[in-house]
Amino acid sequence: MARIAVDVMGTDRGPPEIVAGAVMAAGAGHELVLVGDREVIKPELVAAGADVEVVHAPDVVGMGEDPAKAVRDKPRSSIMVAARLVASGDADALVSAGSTGATMTAASIVIGRLEGVQRPAIATPIPRATGLPTLILDAGANLEVKPVHLVRFAVMGALVAEIVYGIDRPRVGLLNIGEEPSKGREVERSAFGLLEEAPVNFVGNIEGGDIPGDVADVVVTDGFTGNVVLKAMEGTAGLVLNLVRGAFGRHPGSSPGKMARIIEEVRMMVDPELCAGGAYLLGTRAGVVIGHGSSSRNAVLNAVRLAVEGVKGGLAERMERGLARS
Amino acid sequence: MARIAVDVMGTDRGPPEIVAGAVMAAGAGHELVLVGDREVIKPELVAAGADVEVVHAPDVVGMGEDPAKAVRDKPRSSIMVAARLVASGDADALVSAGSTGATMTAASIVIGRLEGVQRPAIATPIPRATGLPTLILDAGANLEVKPVHLVRFAVMGALVAEIVYGIDRPRVGLLNIGEEPSKGREVERSAFGLLEEAPVNFVGNIEGGDIPGDVADVVVTDGFTGNVVLKAMEGTAGLVLNLVRGAFGRHPGSSPGKMARIIEEVRMMVDPELCAGGAYLLGTRAGVVIGHGSSSRNAVLNAVRLAVEGVKGGLAERMERGLARS
Numbered sequence: 217m218a219r220i221a222v223d224v225m226g227t228d229r230g231p232p233e234i235v236a237g238a239v240m241a242a243g244a245g246h247e248l249v250l251v252g253d254r255e256v257i258k259p260e261l262v263a264a265g266a267d268v269e270v271v272h273a274p275d276v277v278g279m280g281e282d283p284a285k286a287v288r289d290k291p292r293s294s295i296m297v298a299a300r301l302v303a304s305g306d307a308d309a310l311v312s313a314g315s316t317g318a319t320m321t322a323a324s325i326v327i328g329r330l331e332g333v334q335r336p337a338i339a340t341p342i343p344r345a346t347g348l349p350t351l352i353l354d355a356g357a358n359l360e361v362k363p364v365h366l367v368r369f370a371v372m373g374a375l376v377a378e379i380v381y382g383i384d385r386p387r388v389g390l391l392n393i394g395e396e397p398s399k400g401r402e403v404e405r406s407a408f409g410l411l412e413e414a415p416v417n418f419v420g421n422i423e424g425g426d427i428p429g430d431v432a433d434v435v436v437t438d439g440f441t442g443n444v445v446l447k448a449m450e451g452t453a454g455l456v457l458n459l460v461r462g463a464f465g466r467h468p469g470s471s472p473g474k475m476a477r478i479i480e481e482v483r484m485m486v487d488p489e490l491c492a493g494g495a496y497l498l499g500t501r502a503g504v505v506i507g508h509g510s511s512s513r514n515a516v517l518n519a520v521r522l523a524v525e526g527v528k529g530g531l532a533e534r535m536e537r538g539l540a541r542s
Numbered sequence: 543m544a545r546i547a548v549d550v551m552g553t554d555r556g557p558p559e560i561v562a563g564a565v566m567a568a569g570a571g572h573e574l575v576l577v578g579d580r581e582v583i584k585p586e587l588v589a590a591g592a593d594v595e596v597v598h599a600p601d602v603v604g605m606g607e608d609p610a611k612a613v614r615d616k617p618r619s620s621i622m623v624a625a626r627l628v629a630s631g632d633a634d635a636l637v638s639a640g641s642t643g644a645t646m647t648a649a650s651i652v653i654g655r656l657e658g659v660q661r662p663a664i665a666t667p668i669p670r671a672t673g674l675p676t677l678i679l680d681a682g683a684n685l686e687v688k689p690v691h692l693v694r695f696a697v698m699g700a701l702v703a704e705i706v707y708g709i710d711r712p713r714v715g716l717l718n719i720g721e722e723p724s725k726g727r728e729v730e731r732s733a734f735g736l737l738e739e740a741p742v743n744f745v746g747n748i749e750g751g752d753i754p755g756d757v758a759d760v761v762v763t764d765g766f767t768g769n770v771v772l773k774a775m776e777g778t779a780g781l782v783l784n785l786v787r788g789a790f791g792r793h794p795g796s797s798p799g800k801m802a803r804i805i806e807e808v809r810m811m812v813d814p815e816l817c818a819g820g821a822y823l824l825g826t827r828a829g830v831v832i833g834h835g836s837s838s839r840n841a842v843l844n845a846v847r848l849a850v851e852g853v854k855g856g857l858a859e860r861m862e863r864g865l866a867r868s
Contacts (some may be wrong), residue, residue: 345781356719359727393682393769401685401766424773428781440727441767443719447750448771449778452812455671455754456782459811463804478789485785486778 237516563842715758
């Protein structure tokens with residue numbers, strides 16, 4: 217059974233929300249270790265009547281801290297203690313909704329990187345109409361990349377799509393400004409040829425408008441573009457829903473309750489947090505799932521599920537073999 | 543009065559749709575010169591009972607053609623003839639919904655670039671909740687940029703926001719992955735300091751999610767990021783509207799007619815083509831508006847309006863002075 221270390225500290229909503237999500241996950245049968253301030257966690261568990269293992273960590277890395285410095289200066293912070301549980305084999309994978317930078321740094325240093333990976337990549341699931349998400353990577357860890365990095369992203373993303381989402385021969389698209397192989401910057405033009413030779417189902421260049429469509433299951437790009445595009449898509453979804461709400465209000469005879477249900481239904485379909493609960497950090501020696509800093513209990517539950525699916529499917533081991541072959 | 547040369551040829555929907563838009567614009571009092579195949583245009587004008595000047599051009603540059611080669615090989619193509627009308631002063635600005643590459647090349651060669659501009663930039667208006675669009679540039683002409691280019695984009699974009707959209711001291715944001723000046727790639731980190739010194743109302747870094755918000759009136763970024771983000775936002779808006787339509791259908795008692803009206807109302811607010819009709823090509827010696835290849839007659843009317851506003855506000859002249867000062 218997969219045992220998941222959950223970093224309870226350093227999130228926007230505070231430890232009680234994370235513990236509440238962990239209690240839901242434990243109730244669903246997942247085996248967890250909660251890492252953080254025991255004095256804060258225990259009363260929450262008692263109040264919920266839940267029996268979940270706790271490993272005490274006296275320090276916290278805050279959202280605003282310099283990740284490299286904080287991780288170095290606070291070896292007893294919850295993220296470092298949780299990472300060591302995974303490195304030592306006491307846990308199989310790590311979930312954190314704290315500082316993304318601190319999670320990346322702790323995972324790289326303590327859990328370690330797979331051969332050939334200089335820096336892990338973030339794979340974020342994006343909701344689309346088909347129900348299954350599109351994975352976009354890198355979503356912000358590697359702002360500038362070489363063509364070979366895009367190939368590694370393709371291999372790693374395809375494995376997640378296959379193992380976690382059950383997609384057979386996932387289609388990998390290279391994010392670009394046009395379909396032709398000659399389009400894009402030097403990095404895309406070079407990566408195109410490498411991706412054609414790589415052991416993935418490469419479907420060629422895809423454009424921004426194709427991301428929410430049913431064109432590719434995995435979209436590879438540099439972390440700057442990936443981060444900006446992801447956030448722009450989230451912002452646009454929010455804007456459109458607000459406009460729909462406004463249009464409803466202007467049409468006489470609308471039932472406010474019904475309107476609210478329709479908006480909420482769509483919001484849940486397009487909210488990346490609800491859709492997935494978190495993003496995968498890929499390229500580390502064990503599974504790491506990064507939740508939004510503002511993760512709700514539902515998001516925590518989903519993040520634990522993502523981590524469990526990865527462990528069950530042997531994601532990290534298969535990734536090591538996949539990268540070695542590519 | 544502003545006289546606008548409209549390239550009628552080479553669009554996805556064919557000349558009759560462009561002529562129909564031009565007839566609407568002429569009916570609204572705009573002075574136009576239609577450029578293209580006289581044998582195709584004349585019968586449309588006769589059928590519409592409209593009297594609009596036509597300048598014959600026997601050749602067309604197709605969407606799939608190499609722009610530089612096509613423009614060189616077809617001096618009598620509609621885009622080249624239209625550009626020469628502007629260069630000679632027979633028209634004040636140019637509107638084309640044909641090949642963007644051909645329009646950029648023809649405008650650069652025939653109309654000419656402003657001092658210090660190596661390559662024009664595309665400024666695309668993005669709908670947002672406030673009613674006034676956000677301008678994003680570059681939207682695809684300059685895939686990789688230097689910090690100084692981002693400063694020029696800021697100066698040019700701010701002038702458009704001021705002159706065309708009547709925004710006082712338009713706020714300029716630098717698209718980035720975080721707010722802090724230290725965020726981003728080398729190009730953003732260097733541009734941040736330059737933008738602080740530039741004669742624009744620089745509001746700092748903005749994230750992807752801020753684009754549809756009320757944070758900046760002008761968003762500057764490289765053309766690769768701009769193009770991908772724009773298309774991803776369009777795709778997301780379409781997805782969300784489809785999901786809303788689907789959610790409506792699942793709720794019993796919905797009136798299909800009312801649903802269609804609400805969806806259409808929001809679609810018209812977020813459809814960039816309906817919102818603006820086209821994008822500005824900035825950095826040329828006279829106004830150039832680029833329409834979508836699939837422009838409808840309404841989009842053509844709006845594109846003509848954009849061109850007229852630019853001419854009336856002395857956009858090209860003020861841009862020349864603004865660039866010289868920056």
